[in-house]
Amino acid sequence: MSATSAVEQAEIRAMARELAARELAPRAAALDGGGRDVFEECWRLLVELGFDRVLLDERHEGAGLGIADLLAVVEELAVGEGGVAMCVLLCNAALGTLDDEQLAQVPAGARWAVLRAAPAEVSGVDGRLDGMVACALGAHGADGLVILLEVPQPAAWAIVAGAPGLTLEDDTAQMGLRAARAASIGIAGIESAPRAADAIGSVGIASAPGAMALLRAGTAAIARGISRCAYEKALDYAQARRQGGVAIIEHDAVSDMLAAMAVRLACPQRAVTDSSRIVIDQAQALAMKIAASDAAVASATDAVQVFGGTGYMVETGIEKVMRDAKYC
Amino acid sequence: MTSITAERPLSEQFPRLAADAGRLDVGELQRIRARARRFAKEHIRPRALEIDRRTGEEPAWFDWGLVRAGGEAGMLRLLIPRPAGGDGGMSTQAAVVMEELCVACPGIALIFGAHALGISPLLLGGPSQWDGVLAELIESEYTTEPQLMACALTEPEAGTDVEDPDLLRRARITSHARRVPGGFRLSGTKRFISNGSVARWITLLMPTDPRRPADTWTCFLLDTRSEGFAVSRVEHKMGQRACPAAELTFDEVFVPDERVVSREGDGAAATTIVLACSRPPVAAIATGIARGAYERVLGWLTEDPAANGLLQRQHVQLALAGMEEEIHLARQLYMDAASELDHTALGGVVSHPAVRALAHVPGSLRRRAPLRGWLASDRARDATIALLHRTTSDRAVTRSLALSSMAKAHGGDVAMRVTGTALDLVGLSAGPVRAELEKLWRDAKLTQIYEGTNQLNRLEVYRGLCRSETMSCLPPLRRIELDADAAARANGHGRPHLHTDEAEQPRVEGNGGRA
Numbered sequence: 001m002s003a004t005s006a007v008e009q010a011e012i013r014a015m016a017r018e019l020a021a022r023e024l025a026p027r028a029a030a031l032d033g034g035g036r037d038v039f040e041e042c043w044r045l046l047v048e049l050g051f052d053r054v055l056l057d058e059r060h061e062g063a064g065l066g067i068a069d070l071l072a073v074v075e076e077l078a079v080g081e082g083g084v085a086m087c088v089l090l091c092n093a094a095l096g097t098l099d100d101e102q103l104a105q106v107p108a109g110a111r112w113a114v115l116r117a118a119p120a121e122v123s124g125v126d127g128r129l130d131g132m133v134a135c136a137l138g139a140h141g142a143d144g145l146v147i148l149l150e151v152p153q154p155a156a157w158a159i160v161a162g163a164p165g166l167t168l169e170d171d172t173a174q175m176g177l178r179a180a181r182a183a184s185i186g187i188a189g190i191e192s193a194p195r196a197a198d199a200i201g202s203v204g205i206a207s208a209p210g211a212m213a214l215l216r217a218g219t220a221a222i223a224r225g226i227s228r229c230a231y232e233k234a235l236d237y238a239q240a241r242r243q244g245g246v247a248i249i250e251h252d253a254v255s256d257m258l259a260a261m262a263v264r265l266a267c268p269q270r271a272v273t274d275s276s277r278i279v280i281d282q283a284q285a286l287a288m289k290i291a292a293s294d295a296a297v298a299s300a301t302d303a304v305q306v307f308g309g310t311g312y313m314v315e316t317g318i319e320k321v322m323r324d325a326k327y328c
Numbered sequence: 329m330t331s332i333t334a335e336r337p338l339s340e341q342f343p344r345l346a347a348d349a350g351r352l353d354v355g356e357l358q359r360i361r362a363r364a365r366r367f368a369k370e371h372i373r374p375r376a377l378e379i380d381r382r383t384g385e386e387p388a389w390f391d392w393g394l395v396r397a398g399g400e401a402g403m404l405r406l407l408i409p410r411p412a413g414g415d416g417g418m419s420t421q422a423a424v425v426m427e428e429l430c431v432a433c434p435g436i437a438l439i440f441g442a443h444a445l446g447i448s449p450l451l452l453g454g455p456s457q458w459d460g461v462l463a464e465l466i467e468s469e470y471t472t473e474p475q476l477m478a479c480a481l482t483e484p485e486a487g488t489d490v491e492d493p494d495l496l497r498r499a500r501i502t503s504h505a506r507r508v509p510g511g512f513r514l515s516g517t518k519r520f521i522s523n524g525s526v527a528r529w530i531t532l533l534m535p536t537d538p539r540r541p542a543d544t545w546t547c548f549l550l551d552t553r554s555e556g557f558a559v560s561r562v563e564h565k566m567g568q569r570a571c572p573a574a575e576l577t578f579d580e581v582f583v584p585d586e587r588v589v590s591r592e593g594d595g596a597a598a599t600t601i602v603l604a605c606s607r608p609p610v611a612a613i614a615t616g617i618a619r620g621a622y623e624r625v626l627g628w629l630t631e632d633p634a635a636n637g638l639l640q641r642q643h644v645q646l647a648l649a650g651m652e653e654e655i656h657l658a659r660q661l662y663m664d665a666a667s668e669l670d671h672t673a674l675g676g677v678v679s680h681p682a683v684r685a686l687a688h689v690p691g692s693l694r695r696r697a698p699l700r701g702w703l704a705s706d707r708a709r710d711a712t713i714a715l716l717h718r719t720t721s722d723r724a725v726t727r728s729l730a731l732s733s734m735a736k737a738h739g740g741d742v743a744m745r746v747t748g749t750a751l752d753l754v755g756l757s758a759g760p761v762r763a764e765l766e767k768l769w770r771d772a773k774l775t776q777i778y779e780g781t782n783q784l785n786r787l788e789v790y791r792g793l794c795r796s797e798t799m800s801c802l803p804p805l806r807r808i809e810l811d812a813d814a815a816a817r818a819n820g821h822g823r824p825h826l827h828t829d830e831a832e833q834p835r836v837e838g839n840g841g842r843a
Contacts, residue, residue: 173763253783
């Protein structure tokens, strides 16, 4: 499969941007409040555009696009709503690890999620999975889960929702990205055939390390979308709000913060991918994730500061951006 | 698990307190700290998460049981002068208590902090205030319905503006206190008022001439049972939710002359002094939040198997050391600022022989007609201002305000850094401690905003310390020069007023007459 052209990628990006502005941003407060009907409505719209299967090809009713396209999509979606963007990323990363046979069992519109489990949390030995993972983003209500393990060797385990031995408990304390509703997952003796580290999913992602790199690069893209959201909201407010006889953007204390946000956005943070659509460098993906999430927290925190006391109130929506940023 | 630096005796941590030994009993301060720590541990922390969750769903919900428990623990009387039955504390006592309460929950602590802030302007009213509302507050502590106070400053179009005398001149003030016979009619809206929906009494500031807000900014003591007063909404906040932030509307609310705190037009100066007094406790709130996060993460790393040996990693050890360091320095800053205010800037007036002598007069005698009448007179108010001028100076208060502002801005940043680092250390899978840390992180953000944004506070540092400017912090000795009508001085009380006749001042409807 060939990578998309710059023109095609711009069109995809524009499509995601429009959806984020038209459908997600106006529903951000409801999604943050945990409205599942609202979320299902948004998911249906995303599925209609093929954003749940960006990486899959036509055989699996996918869009057949590359990782760079997926990163562009989740960044644009995150400008509208970070939690929904995270669900899109998790679903694509999860499905990307499955082989053709497994994908054939996944119905259209299904939402999967992927999570990494530490050795102390989950053990996978002799085809049997046991353990517990707290606060797995997007797990609540997911149709299937892919669990990434690093020991005894890197591997990805796919579990369909409702499998015997799988229990999910809603994480009611989740602070950010609340549209990607988290759950604590209990796994008791689930038998499954893990896909080894070098097993390649149908879209060419090496199952475990590839999915981890994709998650990190994707989280960086979401963090970047959140940074843009924070900047745009703060800029609008600073131009409208007056203090001391002038718009507050005229005060250095405010314009300095806005400039710092713009500088953070100007730094290149996109992943380098090759034509086979595999994130090239694991370390680069990790570095991108760290830099972008730090930038998002800094920009969102400054954005609340630009709003002052108003920004601390839920109704303005900017404090939600700050909470979402901390979860990246 | 308690921070070791927080366990040290106060006299050892802050040698400067010894210099104030004549007025401040360090042993008593130590006992107050222990009392606050016990109250926080027994009453606040066990309920913090549940109250945060509930007020997240119902912002107007309020836990009066905690207020009653706080009253029993002495948390409501800290700043009330001893002659009125209180502890006679100042900024130092309030700050020490705030740090302890905020380790457990800044939102619940803010109930008591906002109460103290509401009391603060009354302290500038001098002995005339001892036997009024302050005594009533003390009496209410012994009932099942303790009374709370609030201070209302912020307006919908003016937040930072109302906390700085220069910005106040150009602020878009929409409230208005209109002079009427026997008092004032208050109109307008105040916003984000902590305790606003639950306070029995509110000290609030409004201009008597909206065209000249800085010159006519005046402090009133409002009975919230007054006709025309309403709580128009309670905000849904990101954090510090246990203490409700309310929008208050005033529709021609009558306030009699005797409830003008200090004198008409003294409000800007009073605000400056109150902020110098209240910012160290706000810095202590931030320090307490940081300490709360540090103690929780240290406890988790030490005791929870889920931490999985993280404490053995050097980068975790370095992060913990950095937290302890920042908290220790933040505490030193706020204690230095509080000591500067209590000892240097305002110490002279509190320990002045005249004030001490009055404090020794039995309350029964003070409340009798001759002395009571004199204490409520304009002459007594002028004497209080004169005493301020004799015992302190604009420069001393400016410097004190700058130190308080430095402590507040630094503390807020420390709270954000430490809570953020704590969250990074525990990650998403840490279990119950994560919810507590996330709450503290949400709570911390407010400390960079309220009591003046950190940016405004740092500009105060620039003016007061970097440029050694001197602000007009003290009310003028006499306000006769502001008097627009000499005849007004003979209006019954002999008090000078900017406007004393309804006919002189056009009635302003609705928004209070934006200039």
